[in-house]
Amino acid sequence: MQVELNINGQLHNAEVETRTSLLDCLRDALGMTGAHAGCEHGVCGACTVLLDGVAVRSCLMFAVQADGYAITTIEGLSPGAGELSPLQDAFCETHGMQCGYCTPAMILVAHAMLLKNPTPSREDIVEAISGNICRCTGYAQIVEAIALAAERMRGHNEPQARP
Secondary structure, three states: OEEEEEEOOEEEEEEOOOOOEHHHHHHHHOOOOOOOOOOOOOOOOOOEEEEOOEEEEOOOOEHHHHOOOEEEOHHHOOOOOOOOOHHHHHHHHOOOOOOOOOHHHHHHHHHHHHHHOOOOOHHHHHHHHOOOOOOOOOOHHHHHHHHHHHHHHOOOOOOOOOO
16 A cells, blocks of 8 residues: 655655554654564554654554644754754753663654653653553653753753854
């Protein structure tokens, strides 16, 4: 079946079997490897992408179901080539990642939350990422990174100029 997917603002055509997951289509057919295959049962959250701004598990969705929606992957959050979004920058600054496997999904979930709630409490952040598993960090730096990004997106706690 032919699908036309709007990914990160660009239309992509792919020929897929009707049973092909959105995750497999993104990774295998389109070469977008930011969404990771973890459990492939919708439990770990590593495959999270945004569908019209809502975090979804791409391993649980067929590619044909995504036709007509705006899909955002981690590749689409960067403001420009070689640049980081405020969330990506905060994750780097606070060491909110170790192996990096869960990081794209954590950032996308946080991005979706911050679109709805630009002033999240610690509890809001913990709730937002509760469906995503990280086996490396213990979550403290992830929560710190999201809180820092939220501040910066509101114009507070700006980073120091780098020499």
